[in-house]
Amino acid sequence: MNHLKRLPKHIGIIPDGNRRWALKKGFEKQDGYKFGIQPGFDLYNLCLKLGIEEMTFYGFTSDNTKRPSLQTKAFQKACVDAVECLANRDADLLVVGNTESPLFPKELLPYTKRTRFGKGLMKVNFLVNYDWNWDLNYSKKNSDVNINDNLIEGIASFDISRIDLIIRWGGRCRLSGFLPIQSIYADFYILDEMWPDYTIEQVYKALEWYQDQDVTLGG
């Protein structure tokens, strides 16, 4: 780990490929999501050990809820399970998403204000029933959308800071609506493996690649 001299402060995680993984294993599409919970913890533990300050998981979006109801229920449950388990660890936990929609799981309402669990060693954010449109239009009448020294203003996700590195599983090289403001200067690293096939080595590959990216913010 000593060769990782330049660590991202904030890592965004797009855990894609659960349904494709399930089909390949002979399961139904919706059965893939529950296999994405353990990888989430393993990744949390690894990032904690490495000293990463903040991480944000892409749970599900309003776009995703247009899928068949069996799938929607499955990824809602996976998000609830993942957040509730993290509440037993050391994390400053925050769930961000549109709570006014019935698709937001009620069990997660207590987490929509940032709460310290245990020693609160890392900021961990979950996007749950997230919608980039909702995020950007949240408080536009009050203040400008802005990033100042990593502090974001004027959007619903204001308490999630600028992202340095986004790691996406499942081979697609796109944002799919993931935190457009926080991602504006982020480096994207794409893994072809599906999210339930997570291994520590994949994250090391991403972090090694990140060593060679210069951060200029356009300057």
Place this chain on the structure above:
Amino acid sequence: MNHLKRLPKHIGIIPDGNRRWALKKGFEKQDGYKFGIQPGFDLYNLCLKLGIEEMTFYGFTSDNTKRPSLQTKAFQKACVDAVECLANRDADLLVVGNTESPLFPKELLPYTKRTRFGKGLMKVNFLVNYDWNWDLNYSKKNSDVNINDNLIEGIASFDISRIDLIIRWGGRCRLSGFLPIQSIYADFYILDEMWPDYTIEQVYKALEWYQDQDVTLGG
């Protein structure tokens, strides 16, 4: 070309690597930009021939103007030259950027309303002194930020539609502030070659890759 069954309607171009290319050739950094003009035309001609409906070039941003003045002058001039030459072709031309800043080249003011040149065969957009922050805050008091059937509302770049494919030269896998709303569902294809080393084959590689990307918009 017959195997390209699925063409993107709108391609975003991030022509990065001009300075690194110049240094490698033994030139000064600022000398790279003028070598980026011919590739822009070649690419315009190729996209026209292929039947692409719209393309957007990343000229320069407010972030970029923090660079040394020699470089700023060089990329300003390259943008003016590129736009003025395209005005002799068949294009529905539009320049988008913050015209209230002195860094916006006055020569390009006539192009900040979409204007048809020749047969207007393709929508061609140039971002010049563009700033994502300025874009998103432009008219927030009047309407929500939104995408409806490719029509974008509530931002300065409202007349630039949703982007399907972004091709970036110069090896970096990031947006660097490029049209955050239009890019929300875009697939990114990264080329390691520097922009002045543009070849048609690079674009074919990107378009062939694009065949295998599914467009789900999160559904």
